[in-house]
Amino acid sequence: MASSTQAQKLVYLVTGGCGFLGEHVVRMLLQREPQLQELRIFDLHLGPWLEELKTGPVQVTAIQGDVTQAHEVTAAVAGAHVVIHIAGLVDVFGRASPKTIHEVNVQGTQNVIEACVQTGTQFLVYTSSMEVVGPNIKGHPFYRGNEDTPYEAVHKHPYPRSKALAERLVLEANGRKVHGGLPLVTCALRPTGIYGEGHQIMKDIYYQGLRLGGRLFRVIPTSVEHGRVYVGNVAWMHVLVARELKQRAALMGGQVYFCYDKSPYKSYMDFNMEFLGPCGLRLVGTRPLLPYWLLVLLATLNALLQWLLRPLLLYAPLLNPYTLAMANTTFTVSTNKAQRHFGYEPLFSWEDSRTRTIHWVQALEGSA
Ligand SMILES: NC(=O)c1ccc[n+]([C@@H]2O[C@H](COP(=O)([O-])OP(=O)(O)OC[C@H]3O[C@@H](n4cnc5c(N)ncnc54)[C@H](O)[C@@H]3O)[C@@H](O)[C@H]2O)c1
Numbered sequence: 001m002a003s004s005t006q007a008q009k010l011v012y013l014v015t016g017g018c019g020f021l022g023e024h025v026v027r028m029l030l031q032r033e034p035q036l037q038e039l040r041i042f043d044l045h046l047g048p049w050l051e052e053l054k055t056g057p058v059q060v061t062a063i064q065g066d067v068t069q070a071h072e073v074t075a076a077v078a079g080a081h082v083v084i085h086i087a088g089l090v091d092v093f094g095r096a097s098p099k100t101i102h103e104v105n106v107q108g109t110q111n112v113i114e115a116c117v118q119t120g121t122q123f124l125v126y127t128s129s130m131e132v133v134g135p136n137i138k139g140h141p142f143y144r145g146n147e148d149t150p151y152e153a154v155h156k157h158p159y160p161r162s163k164a165l166a167e168r169l170v171l172e173a174n175g176r177k178v179h180g181g182l183p184l185v186t187c188a189l190r191p192t193g194i195y196g197e198g199h200q201i202m203k204d205i206y207y208q209g210l211r212l213g214g215r216l217f218r219v220i221p222t223s224v225e226h227g228r229v230y231v232g233n234v235a236w237m238h239v240l241v242a243r244e245l246k247q248r249a250a251l252m253g254g255q256v257y258f259c260y261d262k263s264p265y266k267s268y269m270d271f272n273m274e275f276l277g278p279c280g281l282r283l284v285g286t287r288p289l290l291p292y293w294l295l296v297l298l299a300t301l302n303a304l305l306q307w308l309l310r311p312l313l314l315y316a317p318l319l320n321p322y323t324l325a326m327a328n329t330t331f332t333v334s335t336n337k338a339q340r341h342f343g344y345e346p347l348f349s350w351e352d353s354r355t356r357t358i359h360w361v362q363a364l365e366g367s368a
């Protein structure tokens with residue numbers, strides 16, 4: 001826990017604080033924010049691990065709530081100096097309806113903004129996503145791009161659409177007068193594919209490999225590169241932005257920042273094998289084992305099956321038309337805007353990020 005001679009006087013609220021990224025942000029705040037007096041964790045599903053956090057010098061307040069319920073959000077925000085809005089429905093597998101995704105990701109974000117305005121909270125950090133930019137529906141690659149790189153951001157899928165709408169709401173809210181007359185200062189962070197301890201998709205792919213006798217099969221060319229970022233570095237960027245937003249409001253207010261670190265650019269599966277390989281899995285094939293048209297057919301069949309089975313059960317495999325298109329489109333970022341604007345440097349090296357993630361996979365049930 002952070003201890004400092006600096007007066008502990010700030011109240012932070014983290015929405016979605018019990019999720020994959022949220023938990024890392026919560027723990028990072030407790031370790032590295034010396035001015036933290038109270039940390040409120042607002043989530044639809046509170047984790048049992050929160051109890052262990054209540055023994056330190058910082059007051060930890062767990063709030064079970066729903067961002068789609070404006071009154072619950074307003075009650076949680078009231079009195080907070082900083083809101084870090086992480087809560088969201090991260091669904092590209094067709095589990096939730098487009099309506100629900102919009103309600104949570106867009107209306108929920110609007111509720112957070114209005115709560116800040118109504119209660120006088122001045123600083124709002126929003127967890128956006130790379131998908132606000134792309135890949136777009138045309139499959140245009142985004143190669144080593146940055147926050148200013150021109151790119152035709154065209155989305156049809158409910159999830160990226162919702163993230164793009166929510167991000168726009170947050171950025172447009174920058175400068176609004178909050179209760180008490182001070183300006184609201186907002187910014188948005190755009191992580192690429194986050195990996196690390198607690199990453200559910202990595203866990204699902206690992207167990208899929210175990211079920212297939214320790215093998216995974218290459219379906220995407222090695223040339224398709226994805227930018228990935230370690231969850232600890234994304235958490236650190238959130239803590240730093242929330243701290244610096246107060247002193248650098250004129251520069252940072254209304255800005256977007258990609259989350260980045262030194263993780264290597266690789267295809268999605270080659271990158272995952274950095275962690276799954278040392279845990280006993282093998283990626284079969286140096287080239288895709290199936291022609292792309294067959295993958296498209298299989299993905300389409302999965303989507304059809306999902307639709308047909310929906311009245312009976314939820315069928316949500318990894319492969320669907322959207323995930324295939326994402327996996328098959330290069331999207332990498334190369335930027336230093338966060339470093340230039342608020343002195344961000346990754347807290348964890350690639351080697352450390354890799355080791356921590358491997359240890360996490362190794363500790364999973366059923367790991368070799
Ligand atoms: N995982 C990634 O690779 C990635 C990449 C870029 C951006 N993001 C963004 O980061 C944020 C967190 O993603 P994650 O991967 O940790 O997802 P997650 O599903 O692990 O965490 C989301 C959290 O939000 C909570 N939540 C969902 N609906 C809610 C509601 N209606 N009210 C209150 N809480 C609610 C969930 O209970 C969960 O704890 C999301 O906004 C996502 O868009 C994630």
Ligand SMILES: CC(C)[C@@H](O)CC[C@@H](C)[C@H]1CC[C@H]2[C@@H]3[C@H](O)C=C4C[C@@H](O)CC[C@]4(C)[C@H]3CC[C@]12C
Nearest residue numbers: 090092129131192193201268318319323324326327
């Ligand atoms: C079945 C194969 C084609 C397999 O390779 C599919 C992989 C697929 C599940 C992932 C490929 C790219 C991932 C997405 C990307 O890392 C960025 C994302 C943004 C973030 O906001 C949410 C998660 C995600 C959409 C992530 C989801 C899994 C992939 C689609």
